[in-house]
Amino acid sequence: MSKVNKIILNIIKWIIAIMFILLTLVIFVQIISRYFFEFPLAWSEELALTLMVWITFLGSAVVLETHDHITIDFLVEKLSERMKSLLRLINFVLLFALFSIFVFGGWIMIETTKNSITPGMQISSAWLYGGVFTGGILLSITTLRHFVSELKRFVSISKG
Template identity: 35%
Template sequence: MTTNNPLLKITGMLNQFLLNVETFFLSGITIFLVAAIFIEVICRYFLFYSVAWAEEITRYLFIWLTFIGSAYALYYGQHTEIDVLKQAIKKSSFKNKESLLRLVHFLSIVATTIFLIAFADVFYTYMMRIWARTQTSPTMHIPMGLIYLPVFIGVVLSIFHEVCMFIDFFAMKPTSSPGSEATNEVQSTPSEGGK
């Protein structure tokens, strides 16, 4: 979307930068996961020796992959959504289907953002308790706070992506052309449908 609004340009650039960082980070984790699993398989089945650190690092990297990937998927609308309300509106005989769909879209962005903020607040308190302890992981002695950190980072990234979707929502002009529903489907975000 081309615009002269400086807020849209800045948030768009920052959002794209974060998406690029997330892509790079997720790619690196995936490569490292494959390598660690490969080493574990070779050691266990050919050398008859189990590498304890490989199993532990794989488990923790999956956690990082899941929560950072969740934020990435949120922006691109890749999460499962319940779209019964959207489908009912599309099949209804309402004259303002486009306006109702935009309202549902708006409410889903707001509801998802509120949920994420509340979850971030609760999880931050829990994470700080974990950081206050000196507990480490059994094999690699990684502080347990680092193992819980990706949940909070993923939620914060998700909140930022939701704010960008909120800004984009108001920048997006509603259309009334016959193909407008298809256009909005492409532009739709994952927060539609009440996650």
Template identity: 35%
Template structure:
């Protein structure tokens, strides 16, 4: 069990590094777009589209990292009112439901990829499958991090808090 958690954490480090690069590239592109549009009067037609696609990937991959570190927005009223064992069962149940949802999201994302694979983006001219691939990739990352949370929580004892 611990090996799976360590594997997911190693993957998360790589994802975090890639996210940092994507965020840096997106920021530079947006600054370049503003400078080229308002000061040079020559807008970069492709930079806005690429920034949008980078943002989609950042949101999906970033959500998986936030899930792993319990940083997603949640209402803790019910879990906090329960004892340790019942809270643990509730959180595991919610994570299992989340994995089911991420599985559905993955397969629907693959179906969507089939529908958009022949379309090309307006400015970049790339297949629309590239931006839409963020959905199944994000679903897999979210499911892996949910699994890691389940494994971590199932081995946790009450006095480990």
């Protein structure tokens, strides 16, 4: 992983950590406000949902970059290195197709909801779908990088 990728990855990790702390605080304040003061906060559930979407998609990009997704690979491990590499290439193609749908669908939802205002926070509903769009872009870029790397590996295995 290049130095630039490490810096970007660390920035995203910090953003996720800050969002997670904020999410925890918002939910805690909502619980205290609702059950002890009988005064529910109208904006807290909207903010919590938006933060969860962003955390999910940014976190998925981090996990994909570091190859930390859960895998069931006991059958794959029985294959030759060439076949393993080929399956990884197919996997990256399928992932790229899925993440392209996230980007495309996220963009459509942003465009559709950009003028819709949330009742609690009074912000555009597009902020919620921005997490899907942004995460989809990060996931797509990461998948392309992994695909190119694996393709080089596959070619070297095939020659060798």
